[in-house]
Amino acid sequence: MKFNEPTRRDALTLAAIAGLTAVLAPKMVFADEAAVAAEIKKLYGDKKMDSGKIKLDVPEIAENGLVVPVNVEVESPMTDKDYVKAVHIFADGNPLPGVVSYKFTPACGKAAASTRMRLAQTQNIVCVAEMSSGALYTTKANVKVTIGGCGG
Structure with a gap:
C-alpha cells in the first residue's frame, strides 16, 4: 500500500482542525472554594453555620484518588423533635463540587454514612449537616492526593 506525501492543503486543514478543537473543546475546569460556597448558598442561602457536631473521617494522604474512603457521623439524639435531616459532602478540587447528599x-x-469518592487532586472535603431545627453545622478536612482519580 502506497501513501501519498502530505500536501500543503492537508497541513493547513489539520492546523485549522487543531485550532478549532483547542478553541471549541470544553476544558476540564475544577471547582474551587468559591464553587463550593456557591453550591452551599444554593441550598441554604446565607444561613449561619456553626462548627462541631460533625465527625468527618478521611485519610490525610490518599495514595490513589480513585478510591478515597469518607466516613461522616453527626451527633444527634435522632428523636422526632431533634434529628439530622441531611448531610451534604463537597470537594473543592473536583470538576463538580457536589459529591453526595444523604437524607x-x-x-x-x-446519622452516619460511608462512601468512597474520586478525588482529582489534593483538595478540601467540606461537609454540611442540616438539623431538623434548621440549624446548620459544617466541617472541612484536607486530603492530599498522590495519584488523581478523575483523569489527573
Whole structure:
C-alpha cells in the first residue's frame, strides 16, 4: 500500500482542525472554594453555620484518588423533635463540587454514612449537616492526593 506525501492543503486543514478543537473543546475546569460556597448558598442561602457536631473521617494522604474512603457521623439524639435531616459532602478540587447528599429521618437511629469518592487532586472535603431545627453545622478536612482519580 502506497501513501501519498502530505500536501500543503492537508497541513493547513489539520492546523485549522487543531485550532478549532483547542478553541471549541470544553476544558476540564475544577471547582474551587468559591464553587463550593456557591453550591452551599444554593441550598441554604446565607444561613449561619456553626462548627462541631460533625465527625468527618478521611485519610490525610490518599495514595490513589480513585478510591478515597469518607466516613461522616453527626451527633444527634435522632428523636422526632431533634434529628439530622441531611448531610451534604463537597470537594473543592473536583470538576463538580457536589459529591453526595444523604437524607436522614429519626427512624435511621444514627446519622452516619460511608462512601468512597474520586478525588482529582489534593483538595478540601467540606461537609454540611442540616438539623431538623434548621440549624446548620459544617466541617472541612484536607486530603492530599498522590495519584488523581478523575483523569489527573
